[in-house]
Amino acid sequence: MFLARVVGTVVASRKDPGLEGTKLLVIQPLRPDRTPAGKPLVAVDSVGAGESEEVFYVRGREAALPFLPAEVPTDAAIVGIVDHWNTS
Amino acid sequence: MFLARVVGTVVASRKDPGLEGTKLLVIQPLRPDRTPAGKPLVAVDSVGAGESEEVFYVRGREAALPFLPAEVPTDAAIVGIVDHWNTS
Amino acid sequence: MFLARVVGTVVASRKDPGLEGTKLLVIQPLRPDRTPAGKPLVAVDSVGAGESEEVFYVRGREAALPFLPAEVPTDAAIVGIVDHWNTS
Amino acid sequence: MFLARVVGTVVASRKDPGLEGTKLLVIQPLRPDRTPAGKPLVAVDSVGAGESEEVFYVRGREAALPFLPAEVPTDAAIVGIVDHWNTS
Amino acid sequence: MFLARVVGTVVASRKDPGLEGTKLLVIQPLRPDRTPAGKPLVAVDSVGAGESEEVFYVRGREAALPFLPAEVPTDAAIVGIVDHWNTS
Incomplete structure (x- = not known):
């Protein structure tokens, strides 16, 4: 998964x-x-993310998991909104 | 998914x-x-996209979903035609 | 899928x-x-492509589809030989 | 799989x-x-890795395997902590 | 699949x-x-490859196929040792 910021809508x-x-x-x-x-x-939102929020997203086959049993044809899904991260 | 423009045919x-x-x-x-x-x-079209239109496409395993139950061996499919996008 | 030219054999x-x-x-x-x-x-050929021909190939899980029910452990397969392409 | 170092938490x-x-x-x-x-x-840890340890991780569909039967929507998982590696 | 040389062990x-x-x-x-x-x-070996040999490897979901029915959580597997390749 990668960190990202929401910057727009489609x-x-x-x-x-x-x-x-x-x-x-x-x-x-x-x-x-x-x-x-x-x-x-372009990612499908599964957690209620909004403009300018920092999130992390999943790519590939796993991007469809949050929406099962619906078969959503996406390869990118936002699966978390970040409170904060710490790096050394 | 990524934004793209249709630029040709194969x-x-x-x-x-x-x-x-x-x-x-x-x-x-x-x-x-x-x-x-x-x-x-090269992407398979699933939504009737035409030359020079702006679209978004899905890669990987999900690219076959729009065509089920047919098993289409593609790793890229156009799944939407964009009306517009907004970015901050 | 991506366009490619056959340039050799393994x-x-x-x-x-x-x-x-x-x-x-x-x-x-x-x-x-x-x-x-x-x-x-390195791609597995499923369509009879030959040296120097222009083709397109599929990557990832879909690369195994042309060979089902055999389970071929490949992540790249040539699935078409190009007659021509047109781009604007 | 790729080698990596743990550098932070989310x-x-x-x-x-x-x-x-x-x-x-x-x-x-x-x-x-x-x-x-x-x-x-951002990777999900499946082996108890800690800050600054050297690990290797798996991407894509396989990243969910360590957590089965739970369906964890991740595309990256740490699957080993490295004792050492040798390269020529 | 891609060509590679074995350069070390983990x-x-x-x-x-x-x-x-x-x-x-x-x-x-x-x-x-x-x-x-x-x-x-880092790849899992399925064909007995050794140090400095030239091989080709498969990525992604297909990397687990050589080990079935065991579920090996890898996204890269060596599936062939190259005798030689020819390119034009």
């Missing part, structure tokens, strides 16, 4: 039926020092 | 039977500011 | 039994303008 | 129920010469 | 039970001209 009226009713957020992956790490991506 | 008469009848599009991943992000790829 | 007499009888090709991923994109990889 | 009170009770560590991937290799990530 | 007395009894090797991915391609990784 509106798409034509999409796969499995994505109906999901919230699509644009997130910017972060390094622990909060500098950007790689390109922004 | 014609392949010899291909895996699981890909018969699918529409193969060349897409260019985009950053939210619409600059290119990484190399173009 | 001979391996000691390999996983699931790979016995497969054809192992070295492929160079390409951008649509035919410049190289990233490092060459 | 505290998240709002997270996917499947992550409740897991230990979330920030790890820095390493090259064998112990220089950093890519951006730090 | 010793880890505390690890996931699914990795008990496996041989953990450090491998350096190679381009066909034998220059390094990306960072070294």
Whole structure:
């Protein structure tokens, strides 16, 4: 999983039926020092994250787990909102 | 998932039977500011996307979900056409 | 999926039994303008591709689909030979 | 799998129920010469790793295996603590 | 799959039970001209590879296939020892 900040939203009226009713957020992956790490991506929110919050997200097959038994065709899901992190 | 623009099409008469009848599009991943992000790829369309439209696509195992119960051997599928996105 | 050109072959007499009888090709991923994109990889051929042909390949879990019910332990498979592509 | 060092912890009170009770560590991937290799990530610990220990971690679908039958939505898990490695 | 050279070994007395009894090797991915391609990784050996041999390895979910029905939590497995490769 990677740390990220919520930086935007995506509106798409034509999409796969499995994505109906999901919230699509644009997130910017972060390094622990909060500098950007790689390109922004679109993730489905599973925890009620909001604009500018710091989160962590899961990629790949696991990104569909929070939504089971619904089969949501996503490869990125926000699975936690960060209170804080500590790094040495 | 990543934002992208449809930039072309692929014609392949010899291909895996699981890909018969699918529409193969060349897409260019985009950053939210619409600059290119990484190399173009070939995605199967599941939502009726057309040339130059802005879309988002899913990679990996989830790319086959929109086509179930057919087993389409793809690792990239367009799952939404973007109306607009907003980023801070 | 990504565009690529077949650039070589691999001979391996000691390999996983699931790979016995497969054809192992070295492929160079390409951008649509035919410049190289990233490092060459080894893919299993499922469509009869030959030296110097332009193809597209699938990565990850889907790379095993063309060979089912055989369980071929590969993460890259050539699934189409390109007639041509058009990009804007 | 990749070598890494544990460099921090993440505290998240709002997270996917499947992550409740897991230990979330920030790890820095390493090259064998112990220089950093890519951006730090968040991994679930399955072996009792502690601050500054050298470990190796698994990514993707396999990252959930150590926790089965629980369905933990993670794409990175620490699966070993390194005693030492030798490279030529 | 990618070409690689075996460059070392990893010793880890505390690890996931699914990795008990496996041989953990450090491998350096190679381009066909034998220059390094990306960072070294840790792979489970399924074919009896030894120090300095040239191999190819599989990543992701397929890396567990050679060990079934055991559930080995690895995302990288050596599945072949190369006799030679030819590239144009």
